[in-house]
Amino acid sequence: MSDDIEIVQPSSDDSELTHPREFCAEMYRKMVTIRRFEEAVLEIYQQGLMPGLAHPYIGQEASAVGVCTALRDDDYITSTHRGHGHLIAKGGQVDRMMAEMMGKEAGYNRGKGGTMHIADMSLGILGANGIVGGGMGMATGAGLSAQMRETDQVAVCFFGDGAANQGSFLEAANMASIWSLPVIFLCENNLYGEYTSHRDVTAIKEHIAERAAGYNMPAIVVDGMDVVAVYETTSRMVENARAGNGPCFIETKTYRYRGHHVGDGNPEKTYRTQEETDLWKTRDPITRLARRMVKGGMATEEEVSEIDQSIQSAVEHAVEFAKQAPFPEKGEVTEHVYV
Amino acid sequence: MSTSEREITFGEAVREAISEEMRRDETVFFMGEDVAVAGGVFKVTAGLYEEFGSKRIRDTPISEAGIMGVGVGAALTGMRPVVEIMFGDFMTIAMDQVVNQAAKLCYMTGGQARVPLTIRTTIGAGRSSAAQHSQSLHAWMAHIPGVKVLIPSTPADLKGMLKSAIRDDNPVIIYEDKMMYSLKGMVPEGDDHLVPIGKADIKREGTDVTIVATSSMVQLALSAADTLEQEGISVEVVDPRTLSPLDTDTILQSVRKTSRAIVIDEGYRSYGVTGEIASLIADEAFDYLDAPVKRLGAMDVPVPFSPSLEPSTIPNEAAIISAVHSMYRDVA
Ligand SMILES: Cc1ncc(C[n+]2csc(CCOP(=O)(O)OP(=O)(O)O)c2C)c(N)n1
Numbered sequence: 036m037s038d039d040i041e042i043v044q045p046s047s048d049d050s051e052l053t054h055p056r057e058f059c060a061e062m063y064r065k066m067v068t069i070r071r072f073e074e075a076v077l078e079i080y081q082q083g084l085m086p087g088l089a090h091p092y093i094g095q096e097a098s099a100v101g102v103c104t105a106l107r108d109d110d111y112i113t114s115t116h117r118g119h120g121h122l123i124a125k126g127g128q129v130d131r132m133m134a135e136m137m138g139k140e141a142g143y144n145r146g147k148g149g150t151m152h153i154a155d156m157s158l159g160i161l162g163a164n165g166i167v168g169g170g171m172g173m174a175t176g177a178g179l180s181a182q183m184r185e186t187d188q189v190a191v192c193f194f195g196d197g198a199a200n201q202g203s204f205l206e207a208a209n210m211a212s213i214w215s216l217p218v219i220f221l222c223e224n225n226l227y228g229e230y231t232s233h234r235d236v237t238a239i240k241e242h243i244a245e246r247a248a249g250y251n252m253p254a255i256v257v258d259g260m261d262v263v264a265v266y267e268t269t270s271r272m273v274e275n276a277r278a279g280n281g282p283c284f285i286e287t288k289t290y291r292y293r294g295h296h297v298g299d300g301n302p303e304k305t306y307r308t309q310e311e312t313d314l315w316k317t318r319d320p321i322t323r324l325a326r327r328m329v330k331g332g333m334a335t336e337e338e339v340s341e342i343d344q345s346i347q348s349a350v351e352h353a354v355e356f357a358k359q360a361p362f363p364e365k366g367e368v369t370e371h372v373y374v
Numbered sequence: 375m376s377t378s379e380r381e382i383t384f385g386e387a388v389r390e391a392i393s394e395e396m397r398r399d400e401t402v403f404f405m406g407e408d409v410a411v412a413g414g415v416f417k418v419t420a421g422l423y424e425e426f427g428s429k430r431i432r433d434t435p436i437s438e439a440g441i442m443g444v445g446v447g448a449a450l451t452g453m454r455p456v457v458e459i460m461f462g463d464f465m466t467i468a469m470d471q472v473v474n475q476a477a478k479l480c481y482m483t484g485g486q487a488r489v490p491l492t493i494r495t496t497i498g499a500g501r502s503s504a505a506q507h508s509q510s511l512h513a514w515m516a517h518i519p520g521v522k523v524l525i526p527s528t529p530a531d532l533k534g535m536l537k538s539a540i541r542d543d544n545p546v547i548i549y550e551d552k553m554m555y556s557l558k559g560m561v562p563e564g565d566d567h568l569v570p571i572g573k574a575d576i577k578r579e580g581t582d583v584t585i586v587a588t589s590s591m592v593q594l595a596l597s598a599a600d601t602l603e604q605e606g607i608s609v610e611v612v613d614p615r616t617l618s619p620l621d622t623d624t625i626l627q628s629v630r631k632t633s634r635a636i637v638i639d640e641g642y643r644s645y646g647v648t649g650e651i652a653s654l655i656a657d658e659a660f661d662y663l664d665a666p667v668k669r670l671g672a673m674d675v676p677v678p679f680s681p682s683l684e685p686s687t688i689p690n691e692a693a694i695i696s697a698v699h700s701m702y703r704d705v706a
């Protein structure tokens with residue numbers, strides 16, 4: 036079976052970065068922004084400032100950033116319940132995101148959507164989603180629209196290993212394939228649904244990308260903890276889609292360091308092991324990129340920590356902004372049911 | 375009362391009902407997403423997997439349409455599946471198998487087919503879970519002949535009705551308010567506590583106003599009744615418990631006695647439970663009414679995330695009290 040899929044060989048951490056300094060620094064900035072944003076989310080949740088439950092993306096940063104760096108501003112993404120990373124990577128502003136998480140009027144959705152529904156149509160972010168598998172058809176429809184309008188835009192459908200078992204995947208992938216739509220099915224395999232290992236509920240045990248063969252589309256598996264590899268793989272497939280060669284399937288192998296949501300405090304005590312978590316943390320995408328940049332002489336340790344500092348304060352500013360922002364007025368509740 | 379009672383939570387009622395019926399009948403099994411090893415996202419089925427094992431307590435993939443279809447097929451062929459759909463909002467994905475298949479098989483096959491399928495799912499806003507995790511869509515199912523729709527409001531009713539559902543030879547869906555899982559209440563001892571499907575319950579007797587309330591709205595109605603009693607208004611609270619088939623007699627008897635009726639349900643106000651019951655009362659008890667029937671339901675908007683907006687979209691105690699007051703003003 037695995038003959039049908041391309042497995043991108045992991046790049047060595049010692050290999051030289053072939054992309055320009057500023058390009059690498061920007062990917063680094065985006066990943067650190069996601070990490071700090073999610074840490075802040077956990078903190079405001081613990082302080083009781085964030086209602087509802089958010090799903091932290093910590094650990095998976097290279098997947099969102101590698102993919103979205105390969106996209107143009109006018110390309111589309113559909114995101115998931117674990118969407119903060121995708122949004123930041125596609126250009127989302129952390130202050131408006133944070134305000135949304137606290138239910139404030141200055142938030143992306145005027146406080147009416149919250150963590151699972153943040154969208155920015157102007158950035159091609161067609162929305163995070165509370166429904167697992169909810170984005171499959173929509174991304175495919177965005178691809179159809181791009182094809183019909185004769186633009187060369189591409190749509191990326193982010194979804195998890197768990198979502199791959201929704202029937203909507205089969206239906207959307209088949210349509211994308213028969214109509215040669217510019218759609219990238221981007222499966223982030225972090226090994227678990229909520230509290231259940233994907234191996235226990237999925238017929239294919241190793242590479243979910245094997246499913247793509249059934250839809251006659253190319254499939255690639257890539258190390259989702261290596262932002263450069265994810266970027267290069269996605270770029271190649273985006274060019275392919277822009278050129279009218281149809282959809283593809285990319286599986287990023289990744290891991291969420293935290294629980295399923297902010298309230299799932301200690302997964303290592305229940306459905307996964309400490310050894311597994313520790314092993315994945317040794318592949319941390321942020322540390323790896325920083326190390327490569329320093330080694331390659333692209334940045335000094337001081338410059339890296341300057342970036343870290345500036346992001347830390349940007350996120351702190353976002354939290355402050357969100358805290359100060361007012362809640363929506365009462366009348367807001369009936370606004371926007373219709374256009 | 376001769377039988378002794380015990381206090382359990384709404385969540386424990388689910389666990390007890392399923393485990394008792396599984397011990398009693400080996401064709402009963404339970405499946406859903408994260409229900410087995412993890413014990414469910416609301417932890418209400420914790421312990422079942424340990425007792426019954428992976429053959430009868432099954433973790434499914436995230437495949438609502440598939441899960442429901444598998445449930446229908448197993449029910450048609452000799453098993454009694456209990457299927458959990460984690461949030462009632464996700465029922466939308468499984469609709470074909472319930473509405474076009476399960477609900478119609480007995481009738482379409484001229485009475486040959488039996489679908490003894492029990493579906494458990496949730497309703498209820500109030501957790502800032504936003505528009506796709508907060509809906510109360512039970513009226514959708516009550517619109518479909520061939521499915522029985524249960525909406526219990528106490529641990530005793532939930533336990534007894536879930537057990538009746540599992541024993542019933544028809545598709546039955548039971549809606550549990552996810553905000554109520556830690557609510558406590560007394561249940562009779564023993565494993566033979568059954569509450570009949572299709573039978574309403576008077577949760578409080580009164581003489582001046584009938585409040586027909588469902589699920590979490592029953593608690594609100596009872597506490598509004600306490601307040602109103604101090605003003606000298608005696609409220610009777612009727613809990614239909616089953617929406618389909620509806621116990622029309624108990625509702626109508628109460629309204630004929632009190633002459634005033636308010637219907638409260640957390641589903642959308644438009645085209646829903648309150649409209650149905652209000653029209654029943656208008657049709658069958660018009661001559662007894664001293665005021666038009668009032669209805670309280672969820673505001674007709676997607677449930678907003680912000681805690682500054684969400685509470686205003688669902689009925690509260692103050693709204694019930696002012697609805698009662700307005701009935702007196704209307705006639706004055
Ligand atoms: C249709 C639907 N079914 C179930 C859920 C509940 N749920 C939320 S996240 C989740 C697990 C999703 O797993 P995966 O797709 O692997 O994404 P991950 O959480 O790992 O990012 C489940 C079952 C849901 N939100 N929507």
Ligand SMILES: [Mg+2]
Pocket residue numbers: 195196197223224225226227228
């Ligand atoms: Mg996953």
